[in-house]
Amino acid sequence: MRPFADRLAAAIRAKRSAACVGLDPDPALIPRVLFRGTGRSEPARTLGAIARFNAVVLDIAASRVPCVKPQVAFYERWGPAGLAVFAATLSRARELGLLAIADVKRGDVPGTAKAYAAAYFAGDGLGFPCDAVTLSPYLGSDSVEPWLEAAAKAGGGMFFLVRTSNPGARELQDLRCGRSRFYLETARLVRSWSERLRGRCGYSGVGAVVGATYPAEARLLRKRLPHSFFLLPGLGSQGGKASDLAPVFDERGLGALVSASRSAIFPWHSSPYRERFGAPRWERAIEAAIDDMNAAIEAVRRAR
C-alpha cells in the first residue's frame, strides 16, 4: 500500500475536500425510524439502528469527503457486538473509497503497543483494519516504535494528540516547561517521529490532533510540525470556525483535515438545518451540512 500521506493527499485532491466526517453515533440523536424490530433485545435494536444510520452517512460522505473517523467509544459502549459494528463501519468506508481513521487514542508500553498496532495494521484481516489511527504520545518514543513499524508495512497513518479541542486541555497541555509549553514539547517529539513514514507529497503519515477550537495554537504548531497533516476536530458543535484555520493549509491546500462529528451527522437537531429540513428529511439535512462544511473549508483553502 502507498504511504498514508500520499493516499490522503490524493483523496483530498480527488474529492476537492479537506473535511473529515466523524461517526459518533449517539442513539438519542439517531432517527427513530431506524430503530426497527421493537421486539428484539438491547443492544441489538440500538446496534441495528447505528449500523443503518452509519450506512446512510457513509453513502452520503463517499462522494463528498476524503475520509471518515468513527470514534470507538460510541461502539465500545455496547460491548463486543458494538465493536463488530465499529469494524463493519471501517470496512464499509474503505469499500466506498473513503479513508478510515479509527479514533481510538491508544497509547501504552512497547509490548502492549505491539499488540495494538497489529490490531489496526497487521494486514491479516483480523482486528480492526483501517487507514489511520489516533494515538496518545505521552508514553514516549519506545511506545510509538511498534506503531511506526507496523504503519510502514501497511501504508498506515497516525495522528498524535498534541493540543486537544476541549477546555480542560489547558490544564496539562499548556503547562510552561522552561520557555516552552508542554504541548510544544509534545510537538517536538512528534516532529522527530514524522521523519518516518514520509510520502512523496512532502508530508508524513505521522500527523497531529490539534483542536479546531484553538486557532492560535494551531498556527504556532503549523511552524513546528511542517511535515504533519493536522487532524482538527471541534468544528461546529464544539465551537471551532473554519475561517480561523487558513494558516494550517499550505499553498496547495494540503496539510490539514477539518473534522466535524455531531454537527455533520446530526444537523437536523439544531439551527439552521432544523428549520430548513426537520427530522423527516434528515438525510437531506446531512447532505446539506456536509456540503456547507466543505464550502466553508474550501473558501478558507482558496483564500490561503
Next chain:
Amino acid sequence: MRPFADRLAAAIRAKRSAACVGLDPDPALIPRVLFRGTGRSEPARTLGAIARFNAVVLDIAASRVPCVKPQVAFYERWGPAGLAVFAATLSRARELGLLAIADVKRGDVPGTAKAYAAAYFAGDGLGFPCDAVTLSPYLGSDSVEPWLEAAAKAGGGMFFLVRTSNPGARELQDLRCGRSRFYLETARLVRSWSERLRGRCGYSGVGAVVGATYPAEARLLRKRLPHSFFLLPGLGSQGGKASDLAPVFDERGLGALVSASRSAIFPWHSSPYRERFGAPRWERAIEAAIDDMNAAIEAVRRAR
C-alpha cells in the same frame, strides 16, 4: 455497590495479598495443548486457547490475589471476537470474587468520555462491566468528570497514568515545569480528583499508575498522592523489584497494588521456573510464580 477503595482494601486484607495478576495473553507463549480444534478458522482457534488459558489463570489467581488486570490490547488484536473474550474474562473474574481492572487507558473529550464511562460503569450489563479502569489524564478535568460521575454511582475505581514503567516515560513525563516535573503536575491534578470517590478506608477510588521500575519517583509520588492507591506495573519482566517498593505502602499494608503480567502468567518460559517445572507443568509454574510474587510483596509490606 460500596466504594471501590473500600472493596479493594477489604480484598487485600482477605487475600493477604497486594498483588495484581495481569492477563496479557500472548498466543506465542500459551501452551500448545490449549490450541484444540486445528480445523477451525483463525482467530477462533487462538481465541479458544486464550479463553481456556485465562480460565486456568483465573482459577489459580482467585485464591491468591485480590485482583486481576486484563490488558485490552491482547484481545482487541483479534477484533470483536477477541473483545468478547475480554468481556468474558472480566465477568468470570468477578464471579470468582476477584476485582477486575480493565486496563484500557482511555482518555478523550467530555462527550466521548461519557460514552466510554458508560461502557465500563453503566451497570446495565452492556459494554464491559468491571470494577476499575486505567485512564489517561492528559485531556484534563473536564475529560475526567464523566468517569467520576459514573464511578460514584457504580462503586467503580480508576487509575490514572502518572509515571509509566517504560524507558520512554522520561521523554515527556519527566520534563521540567518550573521547579516541578510534568508527572508531578499530573499528580497535582490527580490529587484534586482523588478528593472524590473517597472510601471509609481513607483512600479514594481515584488511583495512580506508577511504574514499579521507578522506585524513586514512586516514593516522591506517595507524598503527593496520600489518598490514592498506586497500581505498580512492571514487576518481573520489565525489571521492577518488590523490595524497592516498601515506601509506597502505609502502616496497614495498604496503598498499593503491585502488578505483574508475563512473569506471573508465563513463568515456565524463563528461569527459575523453566528449570523447576518446564512446559508440561505450566499450571504448577503459574501457582508457584504467583505464590513467590505474593511472598516478595508480603515481606515488603511487613517490613514497612
